[in-house]
Amino acid sequence: AQKVTQAQTEISVVEKEDVTLDCVYETRDTTYYLFWYKQPPSGELVFLIRRNSFDEQNEISGRYSWNFQKSTSSFNFTITASQVVDSAVYFCALSEAGTGNQFYFGTGTSLTVIP
Amino acid sequence: NAGVTQTPKFQVLKTGQSMTLQCAQDMNHEYMSWYRQDPGMGLRLIHYSVGAGITDQGEVPNGYNVSRSTTEDFPLRLLSAAPSQTSVYFCASCAQGRGYTFGSGTRLTVV
Numbered sequence: 001a002q003k004v005t006q007a008q009t010e011i012s013v014v015e016k017e018d019v020t021l022d023c024v025y026e027t028r029d030t031t032y033y034l035f036w037y038k039q040p041p042s043g044e045l046v047f048l049i050r051r052n053s054f055d056e057q058n059e060i061s062g063r064y065s066w067n068f069q070k071s072t073s074s075f076n077f078t079i080t081a082s083q084v085v086d087s088a089v090y091f092c093a094l095s096e097a098g099t100g101n102q103f104y105f106g107t108g109t110s111l112t113v114i115p
Numbered sequence: 116n117a118g119v120t121q122t123p124k125f126q127v128l129k130t131g132q133s134m135t136l137q138c139a140q141d142m143n144h145e146y147m148s149w150y151r152q153d154p155g156m157g158l159r160l161i162h163y164s165v166g167a168g169i170t171d172q173g174e175v176p177n178g179y180n181v182s183r184s185t186t187e188d189f190p191l192r193l194l195s196a197a198p199s200q201t202s203v204y205f206c207a208s209c210a211q212g213r214g215y216t217f218g219s220g221t222r223l224t225v226v
Contacts, residue, residue, distance in 0.1 A: 009155075033212055035214050035215075037214075037217075043203070043219070043220055044217065044219055044220070045205065045207075045217040045220075047214040047215070047216065050213065050214045052212070091157060091158065095212070097212065102148075102160060102163060102173065103148070103158075103160070103207075103215060104160075105150075105157045105158040105159075106157055107155060107156060107157040108157050
């Protein structure tokens with residue numbers, strides 16, 4: 001079974017729209033970490049955020065915000081007032097404390113922001 | 116501080132050839148991993164290491180070998196290249212519970 005599910009394969013929005021990327025995870029560990037990465041067209045993988053399982057506070061960083069809800073096993077990512085530079089593939093990932101820091105990645109959501 | 120350095124960036128192999136993808140990190144991270152990225156499949160773990168001298172298999176280890184003789188280096192060896200190994204390969208390193216820092220990737224084509 002997939003440990004990390006990103007059901008949205010592709011999303012297109014018009015510039016300045018808000019967009020939310022969904023991430024649902026599955027784990028039996030009580031200690032785990034969740035991450036979001038961005039992969040722009042240039043191909044590199046850029047770390048965006050890390051959240052541990054004991055910290056359900058939502059986080060905001062500029063136009064980016066993350067909503068972590070343990071009750072629904074979700075870690076969603078919202079981009080406010082999207083820009084063309086936000087066009088990229090976004091990956092959600094899970095790391096369980098008991099598995100040697102292995103990362104389980106979702107299949108990614110490809111976001112296209114149309115000018 | 117170079118981060119994670121992968122070489123080469125591009126490689127074309129003939130079926131049956133062997134080669135080694137190099138990966139080095141200068142952040143003294145204990146964890147290192149190799150992933151492959153294929154369209155529609157996200158990143159899949161090939162092999163990983165939790166420290167020098169310790170390696171283990173990931174999700175898709177067949178056809179690949181690794182070793183970790185030092186903290187800094189984690190080379191990935193393709194024993195006998197097959198077209199199914201055409202992919203983009205990423206090396207990554209991190210400290211416990213932290214986010215991985217990825218190398219810039221190696222685009223491998225096996226013909």
